[in-house]
Each structure stands twice: as C-alpha cells, then as structure tokens.
Amino acid sequence: xxxxxxxxxxxxxxxxxxxxxxxxxxxxxxxxxxxxxxxxxxxxxxxxxxxxxxxxxxxxxxxxxxxxxxxxxxxxxxxxxxxxxxxxxxxxxxxxxxxxxxxxxxxxxxxxxxxxxxxxxxx
Amino acid sequence: xxxxxxxxxxxxxxxxxxxxxxxxxxxxxxxxxxxxxxxxxxxxxxxxxxxxxxxxxxxxxxxxxxxxxxxxxxxxxxxxxxxxxxxxxxxxxxxxxxxxxxxxxxxxxx
Numbered sequence: 592x593x594x595x596x597x598x599x600x601x602x603x604x605x606x607x608x609x610x611x612x613x614x615x616x617x618x619x620x621x622x623x624x625x626x627x628x629x630x631x632x633x634x635x636x637x638x639x640x641x642x643x644x645x646x647x648x649x650x651x652x653x654x655x656x657x658x659x660x661x662x663x664x665x666x667x668x669x670x671x672x673x674x675x676x677x678x679x680x681x682x683x684x685x686x687x688x689x690x691x692x693x694x695x696x697x698x699x700x701x702x703x704x705x706x707x708x709x710x711x712x713x714x
Numbered sequence: 715x716x717x718x719x720x721x722x723x724x725x726x727x728x729x730x731x732x733x734x735x736x737x738x739x740x741x742x743x744x745x746x747x748x749x750x751x752x753x754x755x756x757x758x759x760x761x762x763x764x765x766x767x768x769x770x771x772x773x774x775x776x777x778x779x780x781x782x783x784x785x786x787x788x789x790x791x792x793x794x795x796x797x798x799x800x801x802x803x804x805x806x807x808x809x810x811x812x813x814x815x816x817x818x819x820x821x822x823x824x
Contacts, residue, residue: 637716638751638759638802638815653812687758691813695765697806698747699813702770704758 593617595688595705602711603682609675609710613688614668621646621666626691628701629662629673631684639684643691644671678712685709717742718803718816725822731791734819736803738784742814746806748786750779753800753818762801763788795823 599611613627620627629641642652644662652660656675664671675682686708689701719737726732736748750763761770763779766786778789786805790797803816 637818638804640813640815651811654810692764697813698749698765699804699806700747700749700761700764701751701759701804702761702764704760707758 593690593703595690595703597686597688597705597708599708599710601709602713603678604713605679606677609673609678609682609686609712611673611686611688611708611710612670613672613705614670615690616669619666620664620669620671623647624693626651626693627662627664627671628689628691630687630689630701631682632687632707633681633684641673641675641686645693680712680714683710683712716817717807717810717814718805720801720803720816720819722817723820723822725824726793727824728793728795730793731789732793732821733790734788734801734803734821736786736788736816738786738805738814740784741809742784742805742807743781743786744784745808748779748781749804750777750788751802751804753802755799759802790821793823797821798823 594616603609626643628643642662644664659676661674688705690703692700747765751759752762753759766781767779800818807814
C-alpha cells in the first residue's frame with residue numbers, strides 16, 4: 592500500500608521560504624507511471640494545485656505561483672520537495688502531497704494523498 | 715474564484731439520492747476527463763470517481779459519475795450519514811496547462 596507523508600516546519604515567517612518534503616513508502620517514486628504533486632487548501636476553502644514533478648525531474652507549475660515555486664525529486668530517498676519563496680499570510684494552508692496517475696496523459700487523477708500538514712505564515 | 719463551478723452546498727435526507735453538479739468549459743471538462751474527490755472533515759481528499767464515471771477499487775457503487783459537454787455530475791444514492799463531506803470535481807485545463815478544481819460542495823445528510 593502506497594503511503595505519502597509530508598514533513599517540514601509548521602511555522603514560516605513572512606517573506607521567508609516554505610520548504611516541505613514528501614516521503615513515499617510502499618512503492619518507488621522512480622517510475623514513469625506517476626507524477627508527484629503538491630496541492631494546498633487554506634482553512635475553510637477549496638483545493639489549489641501548486642505543481643508537480645516527474646521522475647525525470649521535469650516540472651509543471653500553477654501559473655499563478657510559478658515565479659515563487661520549485662518542486663524537485665530525490666529518487667535515492669524516495670522523496671520529492673516543495674519550496675515556496677517570499678511567503679505571505681495568503682500562503683497559510685494545509686499542504687498535501689499527492690500521486691497523480693500519468694498513464695493516459697494529463698487527467699488530474701490523484702489516487703494517493705498524504706495526510707496534509709498545516710503551514711502557518713507569521714508576520 | 716474556481717475555474718470549475720459547483721454549488722456551495724446540497725442537502726438531502728437519508729436513503730435518498732442527491733446529485734452535485736460541476737460546470738466548466740471546452741478547455742477543461744469539454745475536452746478532458748472529470749474526477750471527483752471526497753473530503754471527510756479533517757481528512758485528506760480521497761479519489762471517488764475518475765475518468766468521468768469509473769470507481770476506484772473499494773469505493774461504494776452508491777457513487778456514480780456522468781458527463782455531458784462541459785458539465786459533469788456526481789450522484790450519491792442511498793444517502794448515509796457517513797457521506798457527509800465536501801466533494802470536489804477536478805479536470806485538466808488545456809489553456810492553463812494545469813489541473814483545476816471546483817470550489818467544493820458541502821453535503822449535509824438531514
């Protein structure tokens with residue numbers, strides 16, 4: 592059974608960089624069957640896709656966040672990571688990592704999710 | 715404001731049937747598969763329906779999905795109290811080159 596687990600600081604100061612890591616267990620991240628995604632959800636609000644990374648290291652980002660986001664993969668550790676620069680209070684949210692099926696191209700099929708981690712941006 | 719439009723809330727009595735709509739455009743629902751996610755209170759979203767109308771293993775057949783043109787629907791029959799959750803539709807958007815979500819629909823079982 593595949594499991595994803597987010598880790599990282601729960602509190603980040605405004606203007607600093609938010610850094611999170613997702614550790615994948617129960618399966619290899621080094622496969623061309625899946626993309627590895629970050630998705631966030633502000634309290635009481637909907638889901639917002641942040642971006643994804645492929646095992647090759649290629650990435651896609653939400654156009655609204657592209658200038659501040661970097662997602663990378665470390666196949667040796669079976670992990671992928673998120674860096675979001677110059678954060679503000681608007682970046683306070685629960686951050687999820689999720690696996691996306693790549694078998695038939697772009698289809699937004701997120702079949703496994705981490706439990707989520709709350710990141711609060713402080714003044 | 716979400717790219718895909720869902721009603722903020724729906725409610726229905728136990729054992730009844732409810733549908734949740736999701737409206738988009740030709741760049742997303744009209745040209746790509748729709749997926750539905752269930753988010754129970756305090757939990758991560760869970761894949762409920764994929765590729766418009768397919769059920770992942772382990773998902774009750776009380777859930778079903780359909781699509782027509784630029785709109786999609788999620789139907790839940792035989793409502794149970796455990797179905798109370800937020801439901802999100804999602805699809806790839808060709809113009810944005812990104813997946814997009816609906817704003818979510820809160821289901822209340824009366």
